[in-house]
Amino acid sequence: MAVSKRRIWGWMAFDWASQPYYTLGLTFVFGPYFALVATNAFMADGMEKLAADAQAQSIWSAGQTIAGLLIAITAPFLGAFADNSGRKMPWIAGFSVIYIIASWALWGLEPSGAGLMWTLVIFYVGFFAAESALNFVNAILPSLGTEKEIGRISGSGAAFGYWGGVVSLFILLLLFVESPDTGVTLIGLAPPFGLDATQMEGTRSVGPFIAIWFAIFMIPFFLYVRDDPRLGGQSTRIAVVWGELKETLRGVLRRPSLKNFLLGSMFYRDALNALYAFGGIYAALVLGWTTIQIGVFGIVAAIAAAIFTWAGGLADQRFGPKPVIRFSVWLLIVVSCFIVGMSRDHLFIFPLAETSQVPDIIFYVCGMVIGGAGGSIYAASRSMMVRHTHPDRPAEAFGLFALTGKATAFVAPASISLFTFLTGNVQLGFLPVILLFLLGLLLLRWVNKDGDRAEWSALQP
Template sequence: MKTLAARRPLPPYDSASPEGKRCIWGWWAFDWASQPYFTLGLTFIFGPYFASVAAEYYLGTGLDEQAADARAQSLWSLGQTVTGVIIAICAPILGALADNAGKRMPWVIAFSLFYVFGALSLWFLLPDGAFLTGALIAFGIGLIGAEFTTIFTNSLLPELGKKDEIGRISGTGYAWGYAGGVLALFIMLLLFVEQDGGRTLIGLAPPFGLDPEAREGTRAVGPFIAIWYVIFMIPFALWVREAPRARKPGGVALAINDIITVLKSLPRRISLAAYLGSSMFYRDALVALYTFGGTYATLVLNWSITQVGIFGIIAAITSAVTTWIGGIVDGRVGPKPIIICMILTLMAVCLFILGMTREAIWGIALPEGSGIPDIAFFICGAIIGGAGGVLQASSRTMMVRHASPDKPTEAFGLYALSGKATSFLGPALILLATSLSGDARLGMLPLVFLFAIGLVLLFWVNPEGVTDPKEVSQ
């Protein structure tokens, strides 16, 4: 009986040839180009800036500090919830459409425009709260662009090498992404983001005449992300070529029918169904942890955006190194053991963070003004960054092992669906827990349970993925 790997079409290039190497390097360039939207936008610069602006706005309406912080976190949660629902509904249909159309590059271009437009629009969020709702919508548009382009670029991964090479290629791609993210974060912190005195981290005024009073250095994060993406997508555009595929007429109706067929087949495809379910929960928890890590530090530990940025640099450096190492290990032992180990690590870190405040750690009182919570959270950030990066890279490898060889974009559309079908759940549960408790710290508790559900479902996942041709036939 042939294995899935044996049935998979040959990649467009030999991965050892000059053309194949350029194709892989071009594919890695996408991770480098797109990561700043998540590193700078979602987690370490714009997210905390949005939270601080929203909190100040709600303070001005008469709420006390704790209530204003909770309202700010709830608003950010609402934006991520709505965006996640849109992505969950559209992702698998778009994947099937792209497979049936035979081309993925036009979709990458189209959603890159969403990415750039959304990022550019973040500039308009003023410190007084003007454009607060507009910025939330613009951020969602850019995030949709980032997520959808990732679906189509991820679907190219099976074509880049043989089965035992995919883990290394995936891990190295994520490592380059984190390296790009940390470099972009360095640039923003050193040259743009204002301190309390209106100077940047190294004592310079923001460049290009940006007004620190209007927080224009921090607000420049949006245009910076957009320009970064456009420049570093050039190698992807020049070097990446997709394998030719036959076009299937039928449009949206055929795409929806294909998705329905796949979903109906899941009860007999136990490993795939279990993996999609598992990743649905643990990736939702991870994204929520990334999303609210910076805002948590801002609201609970009262960190400045610069402190959050330094936290992000430490996390991103750890991510780049560990993800590259993780990709090598993935190629040797497979993705499943790595996924299990990383989930357990992230659960432990979440439990530790839940018991930490500025005044105490799990009931152990700290001296007034103690720096222990700051040091502890920096360490937690490094662990979260490292474990989260490895988890994402190995998850992508595991999806390749479960993908139908003739419909990779549809598979990664389902993968996006599994990551977004409950993507509203993480922010929504944080919203619910925060609202009920009135405490931004306790709002993080649901993430532990989401990780735990994902861990249990992995029991039914075949570490080799799908090996029976009957399982991948439609």
């Protein structure tokens, strides 16, 4: 059955609408701002700078850990429930409302640190809503094209989302985010609407900005994407849904390709999320970058992500998703080694002059690789999941995908927290990330590049 272009573009609108939560919120504006506010608050309580930096990184990772565990617990059950009912759109709408409210509330984090922990909770409530909505949106992907077309559609959607991140970050940096030293934006303007630069209100407006952006650009999604009326019609009683989900989980053990893909992606996606979550914090704490510098870095990284994710989608269509994933993971291992081995005054064993720009240049290149390789992994992984998904149970399948993506979501943040605490060093805190990427690569060896839907059908009674 032919799929209308409006439905495909409507589906891709979700990536465009939701990307600012990750680009502006998690990585390049709010995350670093939160880290600096937290560090200053801890120093005001008597901590040394290095200990305060480590504590700021630890509480940020703790929030990510808890949110990841909640997503892991709820995603498979919600997916199974949605498959039985045949309705995904009400769930997407409900999580969208939570997303908007939580985003707007980020405004409340003042430079003094007032409401620090409350804001941390709010941010990860919004993160939970964004990720939960994404699971249902991903479950629509198998219905948008043939197996050969899915990789291109997934890559194009992810690339479209990254362009949304670029545009939103550009607007925020040029017009809103102020330098703490000068009180003006990147192009020398005072923040608009009478925002008080001394209270960092331009930077804090990232929350309302994300909320408004999402509300506007989700309109095409809700206009053109509908639930498939042919699906559903099964019992939505909790006992029935739970019984079917348990049977699905047992079935995974009889599907070696799916089992190894879920386990492998669990490790490499966990490592990738850690790079996203802590990249901006690393730049702020290790390299001493300002929010504006991190924002410019974010624009460069997001442009690279948009271009290379689109290219990755074309490569997926030609070669399949598995080679794209493997190549991208190797690139991220190299980047992680540089992050561990580089600071403001040295590059591995080589000392650097105090005024050297080498760390800045290298980290810009690292950012481009993280953006491009990370985007390609995201798009190719959901394309690979489609190859392991039964057409009648897409939400449940992507719920399992979310489960394995978040079941160990605490491992990378917790390991980073532990290594940072034990070493007292933000750089060395990234060592576990390299191991997680290597584990993911190892398990991919046993993944069928074409998926296992045929084998799955053969297992059914």
